[in-house]
Amino acid sequence: MKLRNTCLKPKGHNLEKGIALLIVIIVMAFVLTIGVALLTVTSTGPKVAGNIRDQQEAFNAAEAGFDVGWTAIGDFFAKGSWSSFEGHYLKEPYGIDMPSSKENYFRRLSDLGILKLIDPDGDGKSNLDNVLFYRQAYITNFQGQLDTQYTYTVFLVDDESGSAASDSSDALMVCIGCIKAGSSTSTSRLEIGLAIELPGANT
Numbered sequence: 001m002k003l004r005n006t007c008l009k010p011k012g013h014n015l016e017k018g019i020a021l022l023i024v025i026i027v028m029a030f031v032l033t034i035g036v037a038l039l040t041v042t043s044t045g046p047k048v049a050g051n052i053r054d055q056q057e058a059f060n061a062a063e064a065g066f067d068v069g070w071t072a073i074g075d076f077f078a079k080g081s082w083s084s085f086e087g088h089y090l091k092e093p094y095g096i097d098m099p100s101s102k103e104n105y106f107r108r109l110s111d112l113g114i115l116k117l118i119d120p121d122g123d124g125k126s127n128l129d130n131v132l133f134y135r136q137a138y139i140t141n142f143q144g145q146l147d148t149q150y151t152y153t154v155f156l157v158d159d160e161s162g163s164a165a166s167d168s169s170d171a172l173m174v175c176i177g178c179i180k181a182g183s184s185t186s187t188s189r190l191e192i193g194l195a196i197e198l199p200g201a202n203t
Helices: 013-079 111-118
Strands: 131-137 150-157 170-181 184-195
Touching (some): 013 150, 013 170, 013 184, 111 131, 111 150, 111 184
Antiparallel strands (some): 150 170
């Protein structure tokens, strides 16, 4: 009878190997997740900065529209061609100045929605009366031509339309700045209350 030397492996050896492998897989998955998250953050950072810049430029365009609109309206009153805001409000499409309108009220519409209502056929010209300025370019490019990527639109709304308090001595000036950057468009809207200063009124 021969004596054989057999090496017995501990019973838990395979279990330890499996646990170690599982821990390595979990750690690698965690590191991979962190890496992907960092790549996503670093790749979206410039996009976010670009969007903020475009939004600021759209706001500047809306302010430019206000400056020009304010000057033009002041000239109309100074020259006597306007004596009130009556007849100069945007009234189309029907309901644009009425909060009860579910479709066309301007505060329920996006800026691009308003611009589309003003120019439904997309030819770059207003199809409605009483739009002071529509997609008016105001910045010149390197060739000295107006850059149509930077525009403003200005119109007046009777913010008391349909109410007993409605009068023609005040108006709401709506200015929409619009910036086209490649295939995307950024917009910003300003709404400024205007009122006629009557002679002898206290200011």
